[in-house]
Amino acid sequence: MTELLRAAIFHTPENAFHSAGALRAYTDGALVIKGGEDADDRKDNGTILACGDYAQLRVEFPEAAVRDLTGSFILPGFVDTHIHFPQVRIIGGLGFTLLDWLEKLTLPEEARFADPSYAATIAQEFVRSLASHGTTTALVFGAHFVESTAAMFASASATGLRIISGLVLADRMLRDDLHTTPDRAWRDSNDLMARVANLPRAGYAVIPRFALSASEPLLEVCRALLKENPSAYFTSHINESPQEIEIVAELFPWAKDYLDVYEKFDLVGRRSVLAHNIHAKDSEIDRMAKRGATVAHCPCSNAALGSGIFPMRRHLNHNARFALGTDVGGGTGFGMLKEALQSHLLQRLAVDPLTITPAQMLYLATRAGAEALEMDSSVGDFTPGKQADYVVIQPRQQSSLANILKNSPDPERTLGAIFTAASAEDIREVRVGGDLVHENR
Numbered sequence: 059m060t061e062l063l064r065a066a067i068f069h070t071p072e073n074a075f076h077s078a079g080a081l082r083a084y085t086d087g088a089l090v091i092k093g094g095e096d097a098d099d100r101k102d103n104g105t106i107l108a109c110g111d112y113a114q115l116r117v118e119f120p121e122a123a124v125r126d127l128t129g130s131f132i133l134p135g136f137v138d139t140h141i142h143f144p145q146v147r148i149i150g151g152l153g154f155t156l157l158d159w160l161e162k163l164t165l166p167e168e169a170r171f172a173d174p175s176y177a178a179t180i181a182q183e184f185v186r187s188l189a190s191h192g193t194t195t196a197l198v199f200g201a202h203f204v205e206s207t208a209a210m211f212a213s214a215s216a217t218g219l220r221i222i223s224g225l226v227l228a229d230r231m232l233r234d235d236l237h238t239t240p241d242r243a244w245r246d247s248n249d250l251m252a253r254v255a256n257l258p259r260a261g262y263a264v265i266p267r268f269a270l271s272a273s274e275p276l277l278e279v280c281r282a283l284l285k286e287n288p289s290a291y292f293t294s295h296i297n298e299s300p301q302e303i304e305i306v307a308e309l310f311p312w313a314k315d316y317l318d319v320y321e322k323f324d325l326v327g328r329r330s331v332l333a334h335n336i337h338a339k340d341s342e343i344d345r346m347a348k349r350g351a352t353v354a355h356c357p358c359s360n361a362a363l364g365s366g367i368f369p370m371r372r373h374l375n376h377n378a379r380f381a382l383g384t385d386v387g388g389g390t391g392f393g394m395l396k397e398a399l400q401s402h403l404l405q406r407l408a409v410d411p412l413t414i415t416p417a418q419m420l421y422l423a424t425r426a427g428a429e430a431l432e433m434d435s436s437v438g439d440f441t442p443g444k445q446a447d448y449v450v451i452q453p454r455q456q457s458s459l460a461n462i463l464k465n466s467p468d469p470e471r472t473l474g475a476i477f478t479a480a481s482a483e484d485i486r487e488v489r490v491g492g493d494l495v496h497e498n499r
Contacts, residue, residue: 224290346376
């Protein structure tokens with residue numbers, strides 16, 4: 059039957075960088091979720107019927123079953139726009155720059171995913187970690203191996219998460235055991251796409267690792283895959299470190315900048331998500347904005363690898379899209395709450411500083427990611443008709459978060475405290491389309 063959840067509720071149904079009133083906050087709120095017991099009703103189960111003040115919605119939905127979560131906070135499910143599946147077990151490798159980190163930590167670990175049984179074990183760890191940190195939708199770099207990437211898709215499907223991923227493609231400048239060929243990339247990508255086509259809550263992305271490791275024939279394959287599969291996404295890396303940019307310029311001497319490499323092969327569009335973009339030219343940001351592409355901003359990774367501070371104000375000035383990603387191995391873990399906080403902290407120190415509000419932090423962790431993936435008509439906030447993807451945060455008794463919230467004067471301060479002090483241990487429950495994907499008892 060229809061369910062009414064009573065708790066404090068926060069969501070941003072508008073872009074919080076463009077609208078001062080984007081945050082909707084209900085201190086004593088209600089989220090009404092459709093449920094039905096007969097066949098006709100069940101098809102829309104797990105959709106949001108209403109979000110607002112408890113007293114008003116209790117009157118409007120008198121037959122709804124009330125679940126009283128007073129003392130808890132409900133946020134939309136987090137959307138991670140950049141995360142690497144094969145990097146779960148190298149988190150914490152600190153003190154490296156990007157290319158050294160790849161050579162010494164990342165690529166040796168990713169080569170282990172040639173073993174499907176190892177990959178299946180990590181897939182379960184990966185999906186559990188996403189869910190336990192409140193991530194309900196993620197754009198995921200898969201493995202360089204078909205069976206291993208398929209194992210991650212299967213684990214996510216069994217759990218109920220929304221996952222967009224694909225086979226990672228490279229044919230030069232990595233380890234030989236991670237290389238493919240253009241012909242094999244075409245065959246393997248089509249095989250994997252066919253295998254995941256009917257999985258619920260799954261989408262496919264074409265993923266050359268980065269321009270540095272992709273030859274022109276391999277990028278031609280990426281173009282052909284996208285042309286033949288218009289619902290597919292494209293994701294890769296761009297402008298993460300000065301050394302990487304220099305090598306890309308040597309490999310593609312005809313390109314005017316890093317973005318031009320991807321543009322040459324028609325890889326930059328509305329369903330393109332490019333990670334980092336720290337050292338971008340204004341012209342690149344402007345072209346990305348005009349093509350509707352999104353930057354996956356990974357503040358923890360940017361800091362941990364010493365790559366730099368994301369020029370957020372410059373992206374805003376060009377009206378370019380950006381959302382949050384954890385990166386995982388290069389960063390500090392799966393926590394989108396932590397990414398939002400780190401984004402706030404680093405932007406205070408940027409060359410062109412910006413003070414990000416709690417409402418903007420929430421937007422970046424939720425609706426901005428949904429917009430990046432063209433899923434904002436169905437997820438990202440609590441607008442009626444959308445899917446009930448949500449996170450219940452219940453501060454532990456006597457925790458720092460619980461003590462801080464005793465003195466919170468207003469909803470924005472409460473939300474700021476949640477981003478500052480909450481952790482996975484405070485996440486009580488996570489649901490996707492109303493289905494339970496994580497519960498912390």
